[in-house]
Amino acid sequence: MYEVYFENFNQKVPLTDSEQAQIKSFLSVKKLRKKQYLLQEGDVCKSIAFVEKGILRAYAINETGTEHIIQFALEGWTVSDLYSFLTGEQATYNIDALENAELVLISKTAHEELLQQVPKYETYIRLQMTNAYIALQKRLASTVSLSLEERYKIFTATYPDLIQRVPQHMIASYMGLTPETLSRIRRRITENK
Amino acid sequence: MYEVYFENFNQKVPLTDSEQAQIKSFLSVKKLRKKQYLLQEGDVCKSIAFVEKGILRAYAINETGTEHIIQFALEGWTVSDLYSFLTGEQATYNIDALENAELVLISKTAHEELLQQVPKYETYIRLQMTNAYIALQKRLASTVSLSLEERYKIFTATYPDLIQRVPQHMIASYMGLTPETLSRIRRRITENK
DNA sequence: AAAAAGCGTTGATTTAGATCAATGCTTTTT
DNA sequence: AAAAAGCATTGATCTAAATCAACGCTTTTT
CATH class of the missing domain: 2.60.120.10 (Jelly Rolls)
Incomplete structure (x- = not known):
């Protein structure tokens, strides 16, 4: 236990x-x-x-x-x-x-x-x-000085488990975004590579 | 000392x-x-x-x-x-x-x-x-869930010294805003009271 | 098994804040 | 004392993200 x-x-x-x-x-x-x-x-x-x-x-x-x-x-x-x-x-x-x-x-x-x-x-x-x-502090610094793409990439790299186990709209909420916006960011990321 | x-x-x-x-x-x-x-x-x-x-x-x-x-x-x-x-x-x-x-x-x-x-x-x-x-944590919570007016009001109430001693465009930077936007927020606040 | 709720995506429209530009004022530098 | 730099404000324009709306798909509830 x-x-x-x-x-x-x-x-x-x-x-x-x-x-x-x-x-x-x-x-x-x-x-x-x-x-x-x-x-x-x-x-x-x-x-x-x-x-x-x-x-x-x-x-x-x-x-x-x-x-x-x-x-x-x-x-x-x-x-x-x-x-x-x-x-x-x-x-x-x-x-x-x-x-x-x-x-x-x-x-x-x-x-x-x-x-x-x-x-x-x-x-x-x-x-x-x-x-x-x-x-x-790192989270705050990234909020203030990085693009949404960057922030999402860092988030996925830092907390791969969360991406697997938490619905996407909650990740959006955590990042201060609407679910629609996060969905579009993800599309932009996958398209550009 | x-x-x-x-x-x-x-x-x-x-x-x-x-x-x-x-x-x-x-x-x-x-x-x-x-x-x-x-x-x-x-x-x-x-x-x-x-x-x-x-x-x-x-x-x-x-x-x-x-x-x-x-x-x-x-x-x-x-x-x-x-x-x-x-x-x-x-x-x-x-x-x-x-x-x-x-x-x-x-x-x-x-x-x-x-x-x-x-x-x-x-x-x-x-x-x-x-x-x-x-x-x-409080700062982060206020960033994510309050309007800019609210955030600025809380900031001034929490750190009156900083308002006195630090140029406004630096407060704006701290809040993640442009100087122009903070200036307009201040105007909105003073007009509505 | 059917109905409802939850989820992610896409499109159209709106809007808050950024950007660009200019002005007057104060402080600092020379 | 003059010139330059720093600062706050205002206006006009642009843009990224929010909002509104609809759709298929999956999971949960009944």
């Missing part, structure tokens, strides 16, 4: 068996069926979810009722409304499952206890946050 | 005098004149800069030669090409001073030593990365 989580953890910060057992005692697991919510806008985000299996997505809904996908999370990734999790404010987005999923959950109290008690947990979180920040 | 840095640090993680002295021994200061570079595309980013005074900006230049501002950093903020800093790869953007600036620099070795030797430094970095990630 915790295989992917600890594989990921050990890769970033190697753990002894006893440390691993200690950390495990703070975690719980959850299964989510396709289309089920992990979090709904307005709720307080009670835990960070690590994806063992499946795909989740975080999305916001604007005034006009349009969904905008903020983030995908597949195996080995983490998802939450971090701001809500840390502050206790209401979440501003929704998180649900695009495939049946298995999650490792870290509750707020577990997170805080682990930070206190297990120095390597803090290191793990630091590295995770750093990577997440860098990834987001 | 280190007042703002330690004020910021203590606010996140309170330090004893001796811890503070220990940390200080790893830091250095640097003054930068307006328009001087801290980092140029292609260089390796050798240090993280904490802004004591002044404003810096990070920006990328695309194929067609257009500048795109990725980030501003004013007093209390930190700036670097983090990816380059951590991996030793060439930087993909430029950082320069918009006003004469005073910086606290943390070199790569200093950073690594501090992470090893001073647990509170790791906590500080963890919190800093977390905040940076959340801020970036």
